[in-house]
Amino acid sequence: MTDDVRNIQAALAAIGEHWxxxxxxxxxxxxxxxxKLQGEFVWHTHPDTDELFMVVQGELTIQLRDRDVLMGPNDVFVVPKGVEHCPKAVEEVHAILFEPKGTVNTGDAGGDLTAALRELG
Structure with a gap:
């Protein structure tokens, strides 16, 4: 896959489900x-890794226990490892995540929104 050019917009267009x-x-x-994100996710942490969010389209709130981080298009925010957080999007958000291979989207919380990593194309 590293030899292929990937288009972010085309990749996002191929996604049908949120979270x-x-x-x-x-x-x-x-x-x-x-x-693609819409609604409120689950409160969780990633005990062993930071998590980078980059918003492509829409407005995303990363809820932390002591504050809310508001993000718009082209904004980047890193949730430090071990920090409890809960992403929330009133309207649909398109985003990019950078995290170590094998990172589970729900971190230590588990539950119905835990996703098996899917490949595009």
């Missing part, structure tokens, strides 16, 4: 994932 990340590509030990 189900798809691997766009990988670099070293990290996955670059595209995802």
């Amino acid at each position: 189900q990340p798809h691997r766009l590509t990988s670099i070293n030990d990290y996955d670059v994932k595209v995802v």
Whole structure:
């Protein structure tokens, strides 16, 4: 896959479900994932890794226990490892995630929104 050019907009257009990340590509030990978000996710942490969110389209709130982080198109925010957070999107958001291979979207919370990583194309 590293030899192929990938288009972010085309990858996002292929996603039909919210909160189900798809691997766009990988670099070293990290996955670059595209995802559509809408509604409120689950409160969770990633005890062993940071998580980078980059908004492509829409407005995303990353709820933290002590504040809300508001993000718009082209904004980037890193949730430090071990920090409890809960993404929320009133309207549909298109985003990119950068995280180590094997990172589970619901972190330590598990539950119905836990996604098996899907491949695009």
